[in-house]
Amino acid sequence: xxxxxxxxxxxxxxxxxxxxxxxxxxxxxxxxxxxxxxxxxxxxxxxxxxxxxxxxxxxxxxxxxxxxxxxxxxxxxxxxxxxxxxxxxxxxxxxxxxxxxxxxxxxxxxxxxxx
Amino acid sequence: xxxxxxxxxxxxxxxxxxxxxxxxxxxxxxxxxxxxxxxxxxxxxxxxxxxxxxxxxxxxxxxxxxxxxxxxxxxxxxxxxxxxxxxxxxxxxxxxxxxxxxxxxxxxx
Numbered sequence: 001x002x003x004x005x006x007x008x009x010x011x012x013x014x015x016x017x018x019x020x021x022x023x024x025x026x027x028x029x030x031x032x033x034x035x036x037x038x039x040x041x042x043x044x045x046x047x048x049x050x051x052x053x054x055x056x057x058x059x060x061x062x063x064x065x066x067x068x069x070x071x072x073x074x075x076x077x078x079x080x081x082x083x084x085x086x087x088x089x090x091x092x093x094x095x096x097x098x099x100x101x102x103x104x105x106x107x108x109x110x111x112x113x114x115x
Numbered sequence: 116x117x118x119x120x121x122x123x124x125x126x127x128x129x130x131x132x133x134x135x136x137x138x139x140x141x142x143x144x145x146x147x148x149x150x151x152x153x154x155x156x157x158x159x160x161x162x163x164x165x166x167x168x169x170x171x172x173x174x175x176x177x178x179x180x181x182x183x184x185x186x187x188x189x190x191x192x193x194x195x196x197x198x199x200x201x202x203x204x205x206x207x208x209x210x211x212x213x214x215x216x217x218x219x220x221x222x223x224x
Contacts, residue, residue, distance in 0.1 A: 004157075033212065042216035043158075043203070055210055091157055097210070103148060104212060106157030 002026045006092050006107035014115050018080040021110045023092030024073055032075045033093045033104060034067055043091075049075065050097070082114045119147070119187075119204040119215035127221045134191040136218040138204030139184075147180055148205045148212070149189050158203065158214075161189075194222045 005024040013019055025032050034046040047057040047067040057067055064083070069075045079086055089111050093104040119140040128134055138147070146165045150158040164171045164180045164187065171178045177190040191198055201217040 031210075035214075043214040045211055045213060048211060050210065093158075102146075103160035103163055104158075106150075106159070108157050 002105075004092055004094050004105050004107035006090075006110050008110060009108060010111045010113075012113045012115065013082055015083055016081045017114075018078065019082045019086075019112060019114075021077045021090055021092075021112070023075040023077075023094075023107060025075060025092070025094030026105055027073070029094035029096050029105070031095045031097045031104075032069060033095075034075070034077050035091045035093065037089045037091060037109070046077070046090075079112075082112075084114045087112055087114050119206050119213070121202070121204055121215045121218040123218060124216070125219045125221070127223065128194055130194060130196055130222055130224050132194055132222075134194050134198070134220055134222070136189045136202050136204075136220070138187045138189070138215060140187075140204075140206045141185065142206075142208060144182075144206045144208045146207050147178075147187050148207070149176075149178060149187075150203045150205060150214070152201045152203065152217070154200075161202075191220075194220075196222050196224050198222050 007022045033048040036044045046059045049069050052069040066078045089109045091109045093106045095104045119138045122137045148163045149161045152158045162173045164178050175192045180187045199222045201219050203214045203217045205212045205214045
């Protein structure tokens with residue numbers, strides 16, 4: 001079965017450390033999304049890419065977050081420096097969208113705890 | 116934001132009963148989707164309804180869309196314990212897909 005793969009599944013780090021989360025989208029999909037899920041805020045859209053180009057990253061705190069797609073098989077989300085308020089589950093999703101987005105396929109998420 | 120809002124926040128029913136969840140949104144949309152999330156897992160797509168459709172079926176799922184009221188409903192018929200999960204609506208009016216905070220469904224045997 002084709003699936004979105006996220007690594008690591010869990011990450012515990014100390015405040016101030018750099019965190020890098022990786023995502024392998026489904027082969028052939030041309031859109032990639034990063035979402036953050038917390039109990040308080042629900043699912044927040046952080047960034048999305050179409051054909052590897054960033055279309056919108058307005059949901060990300062620009063001073064500490066960055067998202068890239070170095071190639072079609074890898075998307076990364078980096079936090080530097082991390083803070084306790086960044087603790088959340090981070091999901092990557094990919095899809096095959098034309099003008100409007102069709103269904104998304106989600107990875108299992110990276111559960112991040114910043115102490 | 117055109118984030119949808121689900122109602123109720125939580126729903127508890129017994130196996131065999133039907134479960135109905137509602138979603139309201141604020142701006143015009145291209146399509147509306149429903150997703151399911153089991154505890155500790157990623158979201159799984161259930162069904163998509165386009166803005167020019169009013170009703171759609173998939174197995175035990177029935178989705179309705181009323182664009183004049185900017186609302187949608189998800190009906191799960193003959194619920195099973197395995198349907199216990201959180202259910203999210205997501206709206207799309209362009210490239211972005213925005214999610215509500217979900218309805219937590221508990222189905223007891």
